[in-house]
Amino acid sequence: MARKSSLSGFTELLPAERVIENHILEVLAKTFELHGFANIETRAVEPVEQLLRKGEIDKEIYVISRIHEEASEAAAKSRQLALHFDLTVPFARYVVENAGYLAFPFRRYQIQKVWRGERPQDGRSREFTQADIDVVGDGTLPFVYDVELAVVMAEALSKLPIGDFKLRINNRKLTEGFYTGLGLTDTAAVLREIDKLEKIGADAVRENLIEHAGASAEQADKALALAQIRSEDTSFVDEVRALGVSGDQLEEGLSELSAVIAAVNEQAPGRGVADLSIARGLDYYTGTVYETVLVGHEDLGSICSGGRYDALATKGKKNYPGVGLSIGVTRLVSRLLGQELVSASRPVPSVVYITLATDEDWPAAQKIAQQLRSRGIACEVAASAEKFGKQIRYADRRSIPYVWFTHSDGTHEVKDLRSGEQSPADALTWCPAEEDLRPFISLAENS
Amino acid sequence: MARKSSLSGFTELLPAERVIENHILEVLAKTFELHGFANIETRAVEPVEQLLRKGEIDKEIYVISRIHEEASEAAAKSRQLALHFDLTVPFARYVVENAGYLAFPFRRYQIQKVWRGERPQDGRSREFTQADIDVVGDGTLPFVYDVELAVVMAEALSKLPIGDFKLRINNRKLTEGFYTGLGLTDTAAVLREIDKLEKIGADAVRENLIEHAGASAEQADKALALAQIRSEDTSFVDEVRALGVSGDQLEEGLSELSAVIAAVNEQAPGRGVADLSIARGLDYYTGTVYETVLVGHEDLGSICSGGRYDALATKGKKNYPGVGLSIGVTRLVSRLLGQELVSASRPVPSVVYITLATDEDWPAAQKIAQQLRSRGIACEVAASAEKFGKQIRYADRRSIPYVWFTHSDGTHEVKDLRSGEQSPADALTWCPAEEDLRPFISLAENS
Structure with a gap:
């Protein structure tokens, strides 16, 4: 990794480095299979309009065209294709297309390359590998899968040579219920501002809440107070209650988050933290949201993120709610190699x-x-x-x-x-x- | 596989089908590792001019561009990128770029997706998986690797649930030496015509040889007679000698092909056939060439091809000769699934x-x-x-x-x-x- 790649953002590993990446991929695949997740792969390309409909990274995708295609022809094409930027959107399409052949709840893992045209930097490549697990239901999906997925991921990550990590977990029902109970109706705007907390600090977020999210000074203070709550057990519930806000949606969120935190810390002690600042950028999350930091490498950002989505995959009246988590394998491996945190005993399989x-x-x-x-x-x-x-x-x-x-x-x-x-x-x-x-x-x- | 894919040429498997593909990939990876091949991956994209320099499939590659890139900007770019169409060209670049970090002879296997903009048809997808093994030397590479690679591949294929197969092997030194000894100096033109034998038949090839390759009627007959020689043992040597042509290059080719055929049939009885019609389209082969047909599925074309290349990877005065073989995994799996030749006991890992x-x-x-x-x-x-x-x-x-x-x-x-x-x-x-x-x-x- 001390070598410079000949194409910025496209990392290639030496054989000994690949031994480490393969070890990580094998441990993940094996753990996911022990938990009953079936493997699938989706094609590398999707119609552009499908990719642009979800997420907010329209500037960052790569469109593809046959080399001898006319520029005008390409522009006119109704179904122009682009490389996928994650595995969640293609998976949602796969579920809808193949629903008649799948048994629900459908649990799958998927390990593939994805591409984004972002400016390359530490922890961000233009080509990288993600390892995803999701469970998707037909019409409904019991909440208990939110608990199970956190536990599976904590177990999988704890088997990797990556040192300590923390799953930081929050719940959209909790935060949105809290904002609504507080009288803030544009919950999306509030979330958007709270999401900037780590980047711009509490004072700036407070100002933005008042300016852009219609909050009074007191509402802004309470929204910020909520975002500062963190606990390794379920004591966050009392801290939230102490802020004096109530409502059904908030109660549901508190109860769900408690269940997830309690289960993670029973089966993977010390790995789960309730962190009420976690917002996750993507709009499609509707309940539990997860992020994961490597302890001592917080600057790397989240190495494993996801959440519950109630309507990512839909077709007519059919709805397929799901919950999933995605590991940024390349981000993780780049850090392990870049700081020489791990090494392989040899670069070849030969004994x-x-x-x-x-x-x-x-x-x-x-x-x-x-x-x-x-x-x-x-x-x-x-x-x-x-x-x-x-x-x-x-x-x-x-x-x-x-x-x-x-x-x-x-x-x-x-x-x-x-x-x-x-x-x-x-x-x-x-x-x-x-x-x-x-x-x-x-x-x-x-x- | 009875399902129609929603995007022509981009096949996606159901979980039970993926169990079969994964089984095949695992058997291949394990066999290659038992033979000391290290695994690497290369990035999915290469500069367009790098891809166009090798092979002859310029019409078929996919260029990529960021969605908000101006058309004029993309056209002006000196290093426009495209998706790789095979794993050999990227591997050659990887070897040249990383030569200082590799130990030669370098033996690696590589299993990745590749993309071609071809018109989809049975056995041809626009996105497909290849599984390659190659050995590359620094400056020189002993001939014995030509023997070893055929044996490794015969062993790997014989462990797959694909029934009987034949490695059809030829040698460029043999055919070119024969043509030269015959007085035909434009050996590339002769090869090009002989390559059409299966498609257009002997009479048409005979005419073409006379018209386009400068052959007399007698020379054309002898070139055709050579191409009709097939043997499961080394008896082809006598058949070639009976045609009354001689020369050093021819002798070297006869001796190399004999060694490969004898070794394959000792270690994988009945799997190797000397087939003197095998030409392989690509220009870069310089000695042994391999193709593989599934017995009973000859219409599918070759499922595993390759050969010796003495100058695919070069940098200044440095030259890295190699020999390699590539399995068309998707082509193979599509046939197994399409004709329901295999099935998986269940679509999930759960016991x-x-x-x-x-x-x-x-x-x-x-x-x-x-x-x-x-x-x-x-x-x-x-x-x-x-x-x-x-x-x-x-x-x-x-x-x-x-x-x-x-x-x-x-x-x-x-x-x-x-x-x-x-x-x-x-x-x-x-x-x-x-x-x-x-x-x-x-x-x-x-x-």
């Missing part, structure tokens, strides 16, 4: 490098390799019988832990390049140390 | 569905789920305590094999939905049948 005494031994060496591979031991055979020192250096440069020798009397030996220890071996029975079977990931001491 | 007697049991049910998951058993918990019949139907519709019941006295039972058998179970010890742990793939009887 054993099989040397050649003469070029004619190549077929016999392939047989040995085949016997090792049939027992799950990855190996490579030398391409030519260079000096043994050179063959050993080949393995050493790749951190392949073991080198295999076949002697002229037909016996074999294997050498551990780390200890220097060399001992007799049989291709039908020899096994490496268990931890050497695959490259492993280590945390740096400073992480 | 067990944990029912609820009351809504309040949800946290306790999650604990049971956690115990099962900690032993690698994927499971889901019901979201609410609906009637048991409804909960069982939920599992049944997804082909989840087992349903879990917790009785009011604290005991548990598990029911196999296929046999109907119900027996006492303990979350700390209960195990499903080994083959139920993950969805499995079955071959249809007619395949």
Whole structure:
């Protein structure tokens, strides 16, 4: 990652770095599957008007066109295509299109590249990988999935080599109910201002609330007081009540957020925080909203976000409410690599490098390799019988832990390049140390 | 696959179909890793001029532009970007850019989407997945890798649920040496005509050779005779010699092709065929060339192709010769699904569905789920305590094999939905049948 990419915003990993990314993707996929999420992929492109309808990133998408298409023809096309900028919008379309073939509630995970034409900076690429889980219902979706998804994600993240993290959780019903109870009817405007809290500070937000959201000084103070409530348990409920606002929607929000926080902290102690400042930019959230920060890396922004949406996917009278979370895998991996917080034991899968005494031994060496591979031991055979020192250096440069020798009397030996220890071996029975079977990931001491 | 995709050429799979594709991708990745290939990914986009320099598919690529970019600005850009159309060209660039960080010979596999603006038809999509292996050397690359790559690919393909296949292998040195020895100096023109053999037949190719490649009637006959040679062993050598042409390059080609065919058929009996009609369209091949047909599905075209290239990746005086093969995963999967040649045992990872007697049991049910998951058993918990019949139907519709019941006295039972058998179970010890742990793939009887 110290290397500069040849195209700004489009990062490419070296093999050892990819080992780390693959480890993370595997842990995520395995955890999601243990929780019953099925995998799907959606196409990389969507009609432009579909992408522009949701979210607010119209300036940032990439349209595609065939190279020999006329400019006028492209402009006239009613269904111009663009690369997707997230996995939620394509997933909503997929659900609507394939509803007749899916069993609801439908739980899926999806790990794919997405593209945004943003100005590249630390934590923001133009091409990046997201890993999403969502559960979508047909018509209705029980609230308990809001709890379950937070727990699944806390479990998945806790298995990654990323140190401590906090799921910061809020609920739109709680905040909107509070604003309404306070007499602020343009709740979207209030949310928009509160969302700027971390960026511009309380004083500026207070002014904006009065100026742009129709708040009195007292209403602005209370809205700000709400946004400053944080708790690792359900004590936030009393703090909200102390502000003297009430209403049904607020009560529902308090009860939902309590349930999520209690469950997360029972199953992943210390990982869940009720944070009543969390707004999430996107309009389609209607209940629980989630963000996640890496402790000590708050500057990176959220590495995993999402929420409950009651009407993202609709078709005629049909409605498919859902709840989901999305991990910014590239953002996470870039930080781990950029600050050298983790490392891989080797850049190649090979456990054993099989040397050649003469070029004619190549077929016999392939047989040995085949016997090792049939027992799950990855190996490579030398391409030519260079000096043994050179063959050993080949393995050493790749951190392949073991080198295999076949002697002229037909016996074999294997050498551990780390200890220097060399001992007799049989291709039908020899096994490496268990931890050497695959490259492993280590945390740096400073992480 | 009976469904029509909503965007022509962009196929999306249902969960059960994706289980099959994922099975194939996993088998490939695992096999490539057992052979010491490291995984990398390259970005989806390349500068247009880089893509146009190689291959001959300029009409078929997709350029990208930010949606608010002016048309004039886009046209003026010296480094306009386009989606890659294969993984070989991006890989060559990656090798040149990162040569200082790589250990040569560098062996990598790469599994990614690629895009072509072709007219969609059976076996041709606009978005599809390729799975590539290549070995690239710094300056030189021993010939033995041409043998090894054919063997690796034969092994990988033989582990897939695709029935019989044939690797049809030829060698450019052999064909070019033969043409030169015959007195035909414009070997590229000859190859171009021979490449049309399957499409237009021998008579038309004969005419073209005379008209466009400067061949006499006798030369055309001999070139055609060469292209009709096929053998599953090295007997093709004698057949070529019987045509009475000789030369150093021809001899080298004969010897290389013999070595590849002999090795493939020793390690994967019956999978390798010397087929002297194989030309491969791309100009950059310089020795061995490979194609692969599914037996009984020859109409599908090649499902795995590649070859030796001595100068695809160069930088100044530096040259990186390589040899590689690329599987058209989407083409393969489309055929398997389209003709229902394979099926998945279930569309979800879940082995067990944990029912609820009351809504309040949800946290306790999650604990049971956690115990099962900690032993690698994927499971889901019901979201609410609906009637048991409804909960069982939920599992049944997804082909989840087992349903879990917790009785009011604290005991548990598990029911196999296929046999109907119900027996006492303990979350700390209960195990499903080994083959139920993950969805499995079955071959249809007619395949």
